[in-house]
Amino acid sequence: MGVAQGPGYGGSERLTDVHGDAARPWHAAAWLAWAVAATAALQLAPSPLYVALVIALATLMVAVFGGDSPYARAYPVLVGLALVFAVLRVALTALTTHGGPDVLVTLPGATLPDWLGGFTVGSTIEAPVVAQAAYEAFVIVGIVAVFAAANAVIAHHELVQGLPRAFHELGLVVAVGVAFVPTTIRAIHDVREADRLRTGGRPVRRGRLVRQIVPVLERGLEHAITLGESMDSRGFARGGSTPGERAAAWCGAAGLAALGGAFVALVAGESTPALVCIGVGTGAVVGAIALASRGSRRARYRPRRLTRADGGLIAVVALAPVALAGLALAGDDRLAWAASPLRWPALSLPAVLALALLAAPLVRRPAPAPTHDPAAAVRPAAGPVVPA
């Protein structure tokens, strides 16, 4: 057996996953940093052209790093869903918000009684209102695209392994939940076909939703039960967690929440609360790490270490929001966009360059998918991945 004779046996040196790591050149934590940086960039530069650029980058990442995994196939579906919700949101806003110049069209309208809010539904639809709603919705589409892309390229088990001991069970449950997205998409496809086949190809619209939703839900439920039994049979949650681990978990959760709050405060331009949140959050996270490292280490099979290259990627992508924040402080008014007066959004070269940093993962390409030929599969590890 290879491992028994390998140099890494029993030592601290890790053997790498031949296909796994070559197919995924970046650590999950690096991708997470990329997603956070891209989201921050979207908040800092919400002008539609920048958002379009970030969505294009996210799509490119899925195309290059997603391969043909089911998560990658879920990407267009998730972005499509986000677009549907964006359109709904624009329509609702346009129908209920009124005032201003540039009336596009006048619909029959009705004003609701005061006890229902007293606003007018329908009536005039103004261009600036539509534009402003679309602008805001587009940013949300961008954020969904970024997280759908991260979901497509991340190795979820690496994230779970990276979690503190006390978070492990929770993290695993979340990862398993995420895995239901592609399964459900495939189930929806199957069920729609089966519904067509039932009548010999004649589509029957009446009652179609029930005929299609029930099998999807029930299949999902049966899948979940089998998976739960499989996990139980394989000793999941056998040990339980110690009080110290639980304390570390809560500390870590509080720290992350505080840091999230700091981010919100920064976006809203409240610097004092932001500073307080950063202080509290950092302290809590450091405390959590200290508490967690005192306890026993959870057994982990071949955890993937962050390499120097991963660290480099994290630093580079983190530069993107920092540079954008610098531009904002320097008074670049082209980062955001205003619907009134209506004008074409402008681009600034420095901002485009800052966003281009988010393309940094492309310097490494995934190795081609392993062949299905067993003879080829026993070859020694492929050489280091050549930077493009």
Next chain:
Amino acid sequence: MSAITYRDVRFGYPDGPDALRGVDLTVPTGDVVLVVGPSGSGKSTLLRAANGLVPHASGGRFAGSVVTFGRDTRTHAPRALADVIGFVAQDPEAQFVVDRVEHDVAFVLENLGQSDVTMRRRVEEALDALGIAHLRGRSPSSLSGGERQRAAIAGVLAAAPAAIVCDEPTSQLDPQGADDVLAALVRLNADLGTTVLLAEHRLERAAAIAHHAVRVDDGRVVGTGRPGPLLADYPGAPSVTRLGRLLGWDPPPLTVREARARAADPAGLPVPALADDRAHGDGHGDAPVPGPSLVRAEGLRVERGGRPVLHGVDLDVRAGEVVALFGRNGAGKTTLLRALAGLDPPARGSVTTSAAVGCVPQDPNALLFAPTVRREVAETLRLLRRPDPAAVDRWLDALGLTALADRHPRSLSGGERQRVAIAAVAVGGAPVLLLDEPTRGMDAASREALHDAVVTHARAGGAVVLATHDIELAARCATSVVVLGDGDVVASGPARTVLAGSLFAPQVLRVLPPFCTVDEVATALATGGAR
């Protein structure tokens, strides 16, 4: 010492009838024990009780005791038994926790808190034992069914359990995948001494590897013993076993090899007329009645993602025909059915249909949503706006579903669900029925009902196309056989001609050519005896 001991185990699912009604059973250490019984007989429940999934995961009313390697399952949850007994479920898709084979195999070791060194050694050993080391970096979702099921077994084997419980591990697999899985289980048993408790419907392979068999019916153990004698009168027994029983061979053979040894001995053939019949007879005539063409594919090429899945397939399905479509997984069987049903458009060539085509997908669960079997079947007619309760009853009866008409489709076994799906499509009245692996997970009674329904439908002027791996079923009902290989037709013609030339011919044909089925031998015996 016994591995697992059941003492007067009684169990009922919540809001359900009793599934086990007093089971006493001892599973000896180091043996392969095969559990057989019709769908809904309590096989699964019996197996799931071995590691405490029943009652811990299922809830319900539990009485009696199950002791697994000295641990009582009443006080030990499945996770507390993970180091002594592993459980592998029927559905190879739904049991992976981690999206990479190697890490999924390590999952149990992480939960058991093994050291780093132990974990790495055990993962390598488990991958090697199942022959899947080359798949270690793959995502389970990208594997074939047989590979997935072996990966799932590796995922419990890594803990080095003293016993492995497999609930119909091969029923969702093609013959190649099923062979791989059973061979792996034999190896574990022989090399590591792992006790294997196995439930199966398809016994052609499984019966030959078992040391003991247990027959379960209606929640009770109705027989235990050596597989040969115990299975001789079991409806789902391998064809050679039933042949052996018909010819009075004792003990009944379990494999073609054993049966051929008996058939080579002239004393093994009790009726001389049978030997005569073999010399110049061809069994009974089953020449297809050529009716008008119902569906015709000409030069059919179908592409998926730019890659051709079918290149230039010709197929003519005529009224009165039952066409069996063979080929390994990925050979294009399902794509051909989809193209005939109009789901996949041809990239070149054409599909001409002169009658309505009904198609039942491989996974019956995609179709089932109604609260009862009867309403599920009636729904199709409601959608077609011609309610016809008589047709519903006719198809329920044809597929042996009358007794289940008021049950919830989801509460049925895999084979029963498959029959409900077939009834729900067939009731629409389409003369051409396309069935994609209809016998997956079916017990003997279900297969019998399916066989009868298929034959009746074809005799009434319809046509049936079966994409299947079930060569025994095809030998009994197909009039013509088409073998697909890599998107091409590699053989086609009358069933008997094609099957006779095949390496994987039906068991009876390999023992007593030219007979294909036990029924043919029985007929020949009867007429020979009368002569």
